[in-house]
Amino acid sequence: MPLGSLRPSPLVEQATEHLREQILGGQWPVGTRLPGETALATSLGVGRSTVREAVRALAEAGLVKSRQGAGVFVISTEPQQDFGARLRRAALAEVYEVRAMLEVQAARLAAHRRTDEDVAVMVAALAARRLASGGDDAAFVDADIALHAAIVAAARNPVLTDLFAEFAPVLREALVDLVDLLALRAADPATGEAAHASLVSAIASGEAEEAAGILDAELSATLTRLRT
């Protein structure tokens, strides 16, 4: 698993998260008036417009409400936005990292729990992926994600399956744009297929660590490419 700090993010997002933590953490109870924009700006070391955008994001999230002339007030200390929405605006590398940790463990479980039907679905998805490798990017990405979804489903945990379903659309959209850049196909089409094939067969034959290892290597490689 490649490491390294994960975030040279825009200042507005840093400011937003900083303020969000203060509110969610309970440092500023409901009804509290936040420090003024200028005060926050100097305190955070950013400009006033940056603070304004951060406050605007928190207002949209339903955490604060600003009243002209009066100030900005905390109106809720609990997150209420959908997780999927937050996923969509997160950095791809962060999403991918979590996806990888989920899926590697899922493969390990799948090796123990997969039914014959699961195996059949995976094999079919594998064939579809091979077929789609000649098609356009979108079709290939769809087929790839379908295979991975089948693997996750074989872990036989509905929560896990649901969770992966939250990730899928975000991954799909991002990967369609990146499939060439990441050399998921062009570089060495055979390895990708070979890796996926041996992954499926490892799961089918119950070799948990083998499956986890293959998938970890595959996903980690893409993740490092994603970070460059």
Added chain:
Amino acid sequence: MPLGSLRPSPLVEQATEHLREQILGGQWPVGTRLPGETALATSLGVGRSTVREAVRALAEAGLVKSRQGAGVFVISTEPQQDFGARLRRAALAEVYEVRAMLEVQAARLAAHRRTDEDVAVMVAALAARRLASGGDDAAFVDADIALHAAIVAAARNPVLTDLFAEFAPVLREALVDLVDLLALRAADPATGEAAHASLVSAIASGEAEEAAGILDAELSATLTRLRT
């Protein structure tokens, strides 16, 4: 199309709703690049910072995503369904299993990425947990979850932190009822504390595998109790 010359509501909100209607109405399909800030500003008859705040609100809502240098893109044209609600309906053992796989990996990452501040927070949470072990069940569960949340936060991946936050309330509610049944305290109060303490110290000193192992053992034990 200049916005109202009168000002019934702040201009930013008017602009936000105007753009939101365009997106939800389907005029701008997923993938569309919005006009530039200056173009939108003149088209809406407002200033650039007003447009920026409106876009920031839509980004927080998960409808658009801005990429520096490239533009602002539509990433969703529909409001999302709630993953948290599905979590609440799922079986506890399934939720707990996914939680375990996430957190074990999180501990591994945390050992590499934790800052000094993270360590301080974890140590404080550890002390709070020890203190709460004498209190009532709810307080103890809260303290325990707070410690685990601190560990996840130390992995420095916002997606992961958000995801754990989705799990936290579900876990809390269930564990409060089960804390005695599961013998999380009564059976052997010392081991739980010792395990958590050594977990934190392993993360603090960067021993990733050690940390992952401790946490895996701890969570797996509870999970097996949960299944009986």
Added chain:
DNA sequence: TGAAACAAGTCCTCAGACAACCTGAGAGGT
């Protein structure tokens, strides 16, 4: 043909200015 350099367009951030508005304190009248 392929890679490197360039240029235009875009978002990101800051600083300053002014307007619109709210709040609390004080003056003045009842």
Added chain:
DNA sequence: ACCTCTCAGGTTGTCTGAGGACTTGTTTCA
């Protein structure tokens, strides 16, 4: 003593101009 009015200070709302950082497509050159 109480109420009302006025006003000063502080706050958010908005606009503008400037420069930096990044992406993308084109052009140039080997």
